[in-house]
């Protein structure tokens with residue numbers, strides 16, 4: 001016969017069988033007399049497997065380890081995302097330009113230059129050697145951030161998910177404790 005995990009006000013788990021529905025059980029932890037709910041409610045409680053009647057089951061390894069693991073993943077991911085985001089948004093480079101837009105702006109600037117400056121610039125390009133001309137900083141930095149974008153998005157999502165799961169596990173459990181204010185004798 002399955003044993004259901006009935007929770008005492010003191011958060012201890014009292015294993016109860018269907019036969020005990022509607023009766024009272026004394027908590028081994030705090031000695032409080034708890035009224036066992038009826039069969040309908042009892043069947044909605046989690047089932048305890050291989051529990052010796054009367055024993056107080058200890059919180060499972062996963063139950064205690066999982067929130068800590070989730071919190072660690074959340075902290076690590078959100079820190080990574082934070083560092084990447086800070087690096088990106090505090091960069092002096094304006095993002096979102098396509099190559100065409102960049103060169104259009106470059107050309108507009110050049111058109112406003114006096115002819116002498118354009119000539120100087122052209123001379124500089126020829127002297128420095130067109131084939132070895134480096135791409136503008138914009139593309140170098142932009143490419144650097146483009147390559148890190150999946151990491152930024154990925155770690156943000158992973159961090160948010162783990163933090164959410166951690167909160168659900170922690171907050172959900174404490175809510176269950178607060179909600180189990182059954183009648184006492």
Ligand SMILES: [Zn+2]
Nearest residue numbers: 008010027030
């Ligand atoms: Zn108790």
